[in-house]
Amino acid sequence: MNSTQKVVKFRGGVHPREGKELTASKELRIAPLLEKYIVPIRQSIGAPPALCVKKGDAVKKGQRIAEPGGFVSVPLHSPTSGTVGDVVEIIGVTGAAEQAVEIIADGNDEWGSGLDPIPNWENTDRDLLKKRILDAGIVGMGGAAFPTHVKLSPPPEKHIDTLIINGAECEPFLTADHRLMLEKGEAALIGASIAAKILKVNRIFIGIEENKPDAIQKLTELAPKYKINVVPLRVRYPQGAEKQLIYELTGRKVLEGGLPMDVGCVVMNIGTAAAVHNAVVLGEPLIERITTVTGSPVADPANWLFRIGTPISKALELCGGVTTAPAKVIMGGPMMGFAQSNIDVPITKNSSGVLLMAPEEVEQFSGNPCIRCGRCVASCPMNLLIPQLSVMVEAEKFDMAEHNYVMDCMECGICAYVCPAKRPLVQHFRRAKAEILAKRRKK
Amino acid sequence: MDTIILSVIVVGITGMVLGGFIAVAAKKFAVELDPRIDEVAGMLPGANCGGCGFAGCSDLAKNIVEGNAPAGRCPVCTAETVEKIAAFLGQSAEKKEKMVAVVLCSGTLSNSKMAAGYNGVLDCRSANIMNGGGKACRFGCIGFGTCTRTCKFGAIEVIDGLAVVHPELCVGCGQCAEVCPRKMIKLVPATTQVHVYCNSLEKPVLRRKKCAGACISCRKCIKAEPEKMSSQGFMVRVNYSNAPDASIVEKAQCPAKCLLTPEEHLKAVRDGIKKNEGAA
Numbered sequence: 001m002n003s004t005q006k007v008v009k010f011r012g013g014v015h016p017r018e019g020k021e022l023t024a025s026k027e028l029r030i031a032p033l034l035e036k037y038i039v040p041i042r043q044s045i046g047a048p049p050a051l052c053v054k055k056g057d058a059v060k061k062g063q064r065i066a067e068p069g070g071f072v073s074v075p076l077h078s079p080t081s082g083t084v085g086d087v088v089e090i091i092g093v094t095g096a097a098e099q100a101v102e103i104i105a106d107g108n109d110e111w112g113s114g115l116d117p118i119p120n121w122e123n124t125d126r127d128l129l130k131k132r133i134l135d136a137g138i139v140g141m142g143g144a145a146f147p148t149h150v151k152l153s154p155p156p157e158k159h160i161d162t163l164i165i166n167g168a169e170c171e172p173f174l175t176a177d178h179r180l181m182l183e184k185g186e187a188a189l190i191g192a193s194i195a196a197k198i199l200k201v202n203r204i205f206i207g208i209e210e211n212k213p214d215a216i217q218k219l220t221e222l223a224p225k226y227k228i229n230v231v232p233l234r235v236r237y238p239q240g241a242e243k244q245l246i247y248e249l250t251g252r253k254v255l256e257g258g259l260p261m262d263v264g265c266v267v268m269n270i271g272t273a274a275a276v277h278n279a280v281v282l283g284e285p286l287i288e289r290i291t292t293v294t295g296s297p298v299a300d301p302a303n304w305l306f307r308i309g310t311p312i313s314k315a316l317e318l319c320g321g322v323t324t325a326p327a328k329v330i331m332g333g334p335m336m337g338f339a340q341s342n343i344d345v346p347i348t349k350n351s352s353g354v355l356l357m358a359p360e361e362v363e364q365f366s367g368n369p370c371i372r373c374g375r376c377v378a379s380c381p382m383n384l385l386i387p388q389l390s391v392m393v394e395a396e397k398f399d400m401a402e403h404n405y406v407m408d409c410m411e412c413g414i415c416a417y418v419c420p421a422k423r424p425l426v427q428h429f430r431r432a433k434a435e436i437l438a439k440r441r442k443k
Numbered sequence: 444m445d446t447i448i449l450s451v452i453v454v455g456i457t458g459m460v461l462g463g464f465i466a467v468a469a470k471k472f473a474v475e476l477d478p479r480i481d482e483v484a485g486m487l488p489g490a491n492c493g494g495c496g497f498a499g500c501s502d503l504a505k506n507i508v509e510g511n512a513p514a515g516r517c518p519v520c521t522a523e524t525v526e527k528i529a530a531f532l533g534q535s536a537e538k539k540e541k542m543v544a545v546v547l548c549s550g551t552l553s554n555s556k557m558a559a560g561y562n563g564v565l566d567c568r569s570a571n572i573m574n575g576g577g578k579a580c581r582f583g584c585i586g587f588g589t590c591t592r593t594c595k596f597g598a599i600e601v602i603d604g605l606a607v608v609h610p611e612l613c614v615g616c617g618q619c620a621e622v623c624p625r626k627m628i629k630l631v632p633a634t635t636q637v638h639v640y641c642n643s644l645e646k647p648v649l650r651r652k653k654c655a656g657a658c659i660s661c662r663k664c665i666k667a668e669p670e671k672m673s674s675q676g677f678m679v680r681v682n683y684s685n686a687p688d689a690s691i692v693e694k695a696q697c698p699a700k701c702l703l704t705p706e707e708h709l710k711a712v713r714d715g716i717k718k719n720e721g722a723a
Binding site (some may be wrong): 097339 | 560562565566569572573579
């Protein structure tokens with residue numbers, strides 16, 4: 001297939017207010033060292049890692065502080081040099097209590113990761129590269145935090161022929177990936193090449209939404225050297241959703257309950273690709289990430305390179321605080337992010353943004369009965385019958401909802417966004433998915 | 444006239460033939476039904492609450508008669524009914540203590556500090572996956588009344604954002620404890636006279652910042668009746684296997700007004716007054 005020729009478009013989707021102008025043109029800033037970091041111990045899908053340091057231990061920057069708890073698990077590293085503080089219980093991003101370890105900085109910020117750079121990665125064994133990605137604690141940085149070494153180890157019966165790097169950044173307000181492509185584009189391309197080598201794949205796409213022409217231009221200039229195709233994509237939320245991205249780039253459909261590897265694809269966020277580069281070429285574990293701090297109440301919205309474990313209250317201080325009292329603090333973007341009830345939540349490996357919304361931007365609503373307008377059905381990218389599903393969940397008919405493919409819901413938030421009755425649809429589906437998963441586990 | 448006679452004859456013969464079929468089938472395919480099942484089902488409450496774990500009262504009756512369940516399996520039945528069933532089946536009834544549910548929380552809306560506004564689904568289980576509703580305390584009652592809607596006996600009421608069990612109506616079926624996403628509804632012996640109405644595991648200073656009704660872990664009650672109270676970390680509880688009587692309220696003088704009888708608790712919740720104006 002000619003990579004520049006568009007043959008298919010995914011169904012549905014919306015085009016919300018972008019809000020990216022607040023931060024898109026601002027250069028990346030590097031956050032100064034804090035006195036204390038609060039590092040959540042579990043930052044990925046899968047088994048929680050086990051802490052391997054104790055209170056009072058001296059740690060170096062990048063030193064391993066927790067061992068993986070299984071195959072689908074990654075180690076954790078200290079964001080700076082200093083001493084290990086208490087293990088505290090914090091309220092995590094999702095509102096559940098979780099364990100976090102405090103790292104008290106000594107101010108020297110001295111490296112001690114024990115990972116040697118592998119500049120000659122092209123001639124290095126694939127398993128060694130994969131091990132390095134595990135040792136560096138890399139997880140998907142787009143949001144789901146799935147361990148990358150697992151993603152790069154598809155079962156042998158699956159034939160992978162395409163690696164897709166996701167630079168779409170379709171979520172409104174967020175520009176972290178945009179700035180990364182502009183300022184660390186080469187690193188991301190090298191990271192993509194490393195991942196392609198591990199997967200033994202020759203076809204690499206980078207999909208970027210057309211609202212980032214400078215990033216497209218920059219990567220198109222760099223890409224031929226790495227034999228990577230840069231593909232501009234139409235601006236449509238959720239363009240960066242895995243299944244939609246695969247469909248627009250390759251024309252392949254991931255069926256119900258399926259994974260990208262079922263259609264020979266592996267999808268990786270561009271931030272993850274850059275982290276793979278840092279881990280392999282520079283020998284740096286994943287201890288920092290680019291996060292957009294934005295929203296109209298923020299005095300000076302910008303993209304920052306934060307250490308993992310920076311509380312969002314500190315992040316907001318760096319942005320000059322707020323000009324008006326925000327009505328909502330959201331970790332992530334406005335469509336898929338989680339509203340927060342406390343601002344001491346630390347930034348984790350998958351925090352792509354911190355978004356503040358002013359009172360006039362937030363709808364204060366309580367859900368009303370469905371008026372059957374069908375807007376949600378018209379815009380659902382997964383073709384779900386949302387009015388029926390929501391009624392099933394309200395009636396607690398979870399079996400029926402399962403038969404009607406509620407598990408395919410990716411919680412993109414479009415239905416709740418377009419609903420004129422302001423029904424809390426995503427919450428309904430999240431509940432249904434949780435109930436169905438709990439039932440499956442019981443079996 | 445002939446037509447009428449003919450039709451009577453034809454219908455009569457058809458009826459007799461089909462009746463014969465039914466008579467044969469009834470003998471040949473007869474299902475042996477224990478008549479005692481219906482009798483026992485009649486003695487059970489008939490609310491089909493599911494508290495016994497079987498699919499309704501008649502299913503429990505079948506299992507009791509078949510010996511798969513003890514006569515006292517129904518959590519709702521009074522001791523007399525259990526004895527009656529046992530006597531009917533020629534078994535001896537084992538003594539069973541009546542249990543009631545209790546919501547160990549003082550977090551009414553007027554007591555609680557709110558962490559955030561919540562305008563999602565008004566169901567505790569839905570709220571629990573979204574930051575747990577608006578209240579700051581994450582151990583207490585969410586207060587959207589999932590238990591109230593589940594209770595078949597009308598024994599739980601949500602007053603000022605806090606579920607309160609009326610022990611005189613509660614039959615102890617345990618369905619509310621099953622649906623509560625915080626798993627904070629406890630089944631306790633119905634004879635218990637006092638409870639500590641706080642479920643928080645946090646440090647007292649933190650929990651008092653979130654709720655004016657929280658226990659301050661001063662342990663005055665434990666000092667008053669060391670044998671009859673228990674504590675787990677910062678959480679103080681009545682020792683339900685050896686519960687104190689109502690006089691402990693006088694003796695302990697709980698400064699947080701957390702150690703109360705169910706009636707006093709209900710009154711405090713109804714009044715909606717902050718128990719301790721100094722806190723929160």
